[in-house]
Amino acid sequence: EPEVTQTPSHQVTQMGQEVILRCVPISNHLYFYWYRQILGQKVEFLVSFYNNEISEKSEIFDDQFSVERPDGSNFTLKIRSTKLEDSAMYFCASNGQLGETQYFGPGTRLLVL
């Protein structure tokens, strides 16, 4: 069964550094998403992406965040200058059509020191 994959599984970085989290959505999916979960808190929506454009973004997704689909398979989340409060588990998801089930990757645990 096709799966969403994410790399790396864990990342430790220093405050102020840039990080890029990578995701490979399911191959025939068209809609892509990033969510995050700070330890002990809810899973929160960050951004959705379709047709090489951001469809919707949350208040969390400020100028420090960006997303890109650099080729036909990868979908990346970049945090330009990480802050301590960016420490969280970041999940990528994808689906084939609006409203359909979103399939989640295993997550990247980001720790900002």
Added chain:
Amino acid sequence: AQSVSQHNHHVILSEAASLELGCNYSYGGTVNLFWYVQYPGQHLQLLLKYFSGDPLVKGIKGFEAEFIKSKFSFNLRKPSVQWSDTAEYFCAVNARGAAGNKLTFGGGTRVLVKP
């Protein structure tokens, strides 16, 4: 904006006991409803979903959920749990027809099934 609340943060029960997890949502329009499960060390997986039709939906592993529109609820049930049902369970909604299609999650319920 939509919001989702799950009533219990932690549930502990013995094998063969029945499980019911509460979920209520707040949104003025029509929603799609989901229950996801996260087993220890694994990623979020879909248990079941409701889009339309019969409000009682059956999912994988013997789980079911009932959508009660008048109560804005989508409670998850399993008549007899197993040790392998130990996991965190998340209720989620998205607004039907919304351009971005984002999911809004509840806070999750950690379920521990004692053997």
